[in-house]
Amino acid sequence: ERLAKEEAERLAKEAEEKRLEEERIAKEEKERKLEEERGEAERIAEEEAQKAKESGKSAESEAQKSTDTQDKNKYNPLSTISLNIASGEAEAWLYEHGKVNGLAKNEVDVACALFKHFDEDGSGEIEFDEFSEIIKILLSHKMKPMLVKNYARMSFQHIDADKSDTIDPQ
Known part of the structure; x- marks a missing residue:
């Protein structure tokens, strides 16, 4: 009877260890997938930032040609934001406002990339x-x-x- 009890305890302990190991593996797999998703989002963010930077340079010359529009919209904050975005200042604006809200630069990149991705x-x-x-x-x-x-x-x-x-x- 004592041997049977010891055997049952041993089997229960092994089953518990196996369950804990499976949970650990599942958790590691979930963390790995999250890291992959974050890495993908950061890669997309970097690509989008590069595209925005490249298109910002061409948009900047267009924005300089339209000073009349800037003067006309001078007192309209939304127009000012739109003009800043057109002149390639969108990234700086987003990073500044992200920083105010406690977001790191890479988190702003990820948010922008996710917006475009989704x-x-x-x-x-x-x-x-x-x-x-x-x-x-x-x-x-x-x-x-x-x-x-x-x-x-x-x-x-x-x-x-x-x-x-x-x-x-x-």
Whole structure:
């Protein structure tokens, strides 16, 4: 009877060790996938930043040609932002505002790349399902799925100031 009890305890211990090992492996796999997704997002961000930098140089010469438009829109902050973006200052503006909100440069890169990546139809707007997927990628390692979903819903409603059910880059 004692031997049977010891054998049962040994088997239970082995089963527990096996379960813990499987959990560890699953966790490592999940972390590896997240790292791959982040690496891909950073790669996309770098490519987009390079494209923006290249197109910013050509847009800058166009912006210099239209000083009349700049004077006309001088007191309209949204027009000023648009002109700054056209003249290649978008990256600096995004990084500055990201820094104010506690985002590192690479996090701003990732956010821009994700916006462009998830804007599947190229409309320049993100719908809730697309936004929810972005939030899931960024926060699933920090929050439980239901919290991620609720956070995405609340954030989307907050960001969608005009209640158009879409988010544009501005």
